[in-house]
Amino acid sequence: MEGRKNVVLLGATGSVGASALQVLRRRRDCFRLLGISVHRDLERARDIAGEFGVQYLSVTGKKTPARPFPGIRRLPIEELVSLDSVDHVIVAIPGLTALRPLLSALGAGKKIALANKESVVVAGHLLRRALQTSKATLLPVDSEHSGIFQCLGSRTEVFFSKVPALKKIWLTASGGPFRDLTVEQLSRVTVADALRHPTWSMGAKISVDSATLANKGLEKIEAGWFYDIEPAEIDAVIHRESIVHGLVEFCDGTMLAQLSPSSMEFPIAHCLDFPKKSSVAAAGIDLLTLGALHFEAPDRVRFPCLALAEAAFEAGRSSPCDFEGANRVAVEAFLREDIAFMDIPKIIGEVLSTLVPVDLPDLTSVEERYVEVRRRTLEKISRTRR
Numbered sequence: 001m002e003g004r005k006n007v008v009l010l011g012a013t014g015s016v017g018a019s020a021l022q023v024l025r026r027r028r029d030c031f032r033l034l035g036i037s038v039h040r041d042l043e044r045a046r047d048i049a050g051e052f053g054v055q056y057l058s059v060t061g062k063k064t065p066a067r068p069f070p071g072i073r074r075l076p077i078e079e080l081v082s083l084d085s086v087d088h089v090i091v092a093i094p095g096l097t098a099l100r101p102l103l104s105a106l107g108a109g110k111k112i113a114l115a116n117k118e119s120v121v122v123a124g125h126l127l128r129r130a131l132q133t134s135k136a137t138l139l140p141v142d143s144e145h146s147g148i149f150q151c152l153g154s155r156t157e158v159f160f161s162k163v164p165a166l167k168k169i170w171l172t173a174s175g176g177p178f179r180d181l182t183v184e185q186l187s188r189v190t191v192a193d194a195l196r197h198p199t200w201s202m203g204a205k206i207s208v209d210s211a212t213l214a215n216k217g218l219e220k221i222e223a224g225w226f227y228d229i230e231p232a233e234i235d236a237v238i239h240r241e242s243i244v245h246g247l248v249e250f251c252d253g254t255m256l257a258q259l260s261p262s263s264m265e266f267p268i269a270h271c272l273d274f275p276k277k278s279s280v281a282a283a284g285i286d287l288l289t290l291g292a293l294h295f296e297a298p299d300r301v302r303f304p305c306l307a308l309a310e311a312a313f314e315a316g317r318s319s320p321c322d323f324e325g326a327n328r329v330a331v332e333a334f335l336r337e338d339i340a341f342m343d344i345p346k347i348i349g350e351v352l353s354t355l356v357p358v359d360l361p362d363l364t365s366v367e368e369r370y371v372e373v374r375r376r377t378l379e380k381i382s383r384t385r386r
């Protein structure tokens with residue numbers, strides 16, 4: 001199978017990683033999984049390496065595996081993404097840990113499928129700067145941004161630049177598992193309830209972000225960087241069916257929408273095949289079974305994390321970094337059952353009120369700010385702990 005493109009998958013053992021592997025299984029004739037990164041799950045890494053004939057492995061969380069990986073070369077993650085033989089890099093690791101390997105992949109001119117939204121939220125300005133001097137292509141895996149990108153068709157091939165005649169971007173949200181609960185009911189939900197997402201199967205952190213609507217706030221900030229547009233030009237709408245992923249409204253009053261089943265395989269396949277449309281068959285939507293599509297306004301009183309993220313977007317400078325850092329630590333505490341669900345927005349709001357927005361001109365200032373936000377949030381949590 002000559003002429004296959006070499007792929008590196010960061011976060012191969014995660015939820016997006018699993019969807020990426022599923023896409024690669026169906027396209028062995030076009031793509032070869034050359035390298036993977038995992039954090040701790042070495043047993044799953046061994047299975048994936050065996051199934052796909054992986055040659056390179058990066059382990060970010062555990063130093064020494066109990067059993068060796070015969071025939072597989074271990075590399076630091078930044079070296080793995082920069083290998084000359086690599087064509088595509090799929091970034092499906094969480095949080096700010098993605099930022100350094102992402103910048104390395106940009107520097108090495110790779111075709112990047114980016115699932116990690118936090119790096120764009122926190123350091124969109126650094127990514128934009130890196131893209132300006134790079135031959136790399138950056139494509140979104142987040143389903144809403146992939147939907148918008150597909151709606152824009154040939155209107156843009158380069159992220160981080162203005163799209164002519166674009167009036168507004170609409171991001172859809174399922175509303176999460178608590179969309180019909182009262183504030184009083186929300187104060188009693190458990191971790192298990194929060195992880196029971198109605199339409200998507202995802203990792204724990206993003207599932208909680210979907211339940212609080214913080215995820216939609218992060219995605220609004222992400223869209224601001226991708227399309228160089230103002231907060232007022234990006235809106236979120238609850239769409240229970242999770243079939244329409246993104247909508248684009250143009251100045252001439254027309255709208256385009258992208259529809260597909262709620263599976264991350266669709267946006268990942270779109271990134272790998274871009275700029276072509278894939279001819280590999282996949283089951284789509286049956287419109288007659290679906291019958292109707294519904295759209296509602298999000299409720300920022302019951303879901304204050306959305307309003308907090310929007311305020312951070314408006315404030316700019318370090319505020320998106322502050323929001324992402326405080327949210328991540330608060331969600332981790334909720335997952336450990338140290339705090340209640342409704343403590344998440346309360347803690348974020350309190351932490352953000354203690355921080356003055358500043359410019360973060362480089363990677364070091366971004367990382368230092370993030371550490372400081374984490375410290376302050378942990379301190380608040382230790383005083384809130386149930």
Ligand SMILES: NC(=O)c1ccc[n+]([C@@H]2O[C@H](COP(=O)([O-])OP(=O)(O)OC[C@H]3O[C@@H](n4cnc5c(N)ncnc54)[C@H](OP(=O)(O)O)[C@@H]3O)[C@@H](O)[C@H]2O)c1
Nearest residue numbers: 011013014015016038039040041093094097115116202203
């Ligand atoms: N899940 C979705 O549907 C979805 C949709 C859109 C965007 N995203 C974004 O995609 C990213 C991954 O989400 P996910 O839901 O797939 O997460 P996940 O299921 O928790 O998987 C995380 C993956 O990253 C690895 N990892 C964990 N901590 C790490 C660290 N500190 N450094 C390096 N690697 C680490 C894990 O390895 P081990 O298994 O070895 O620990 C695993 O392979 C997030 O940024 C999320 O916001 C996800």
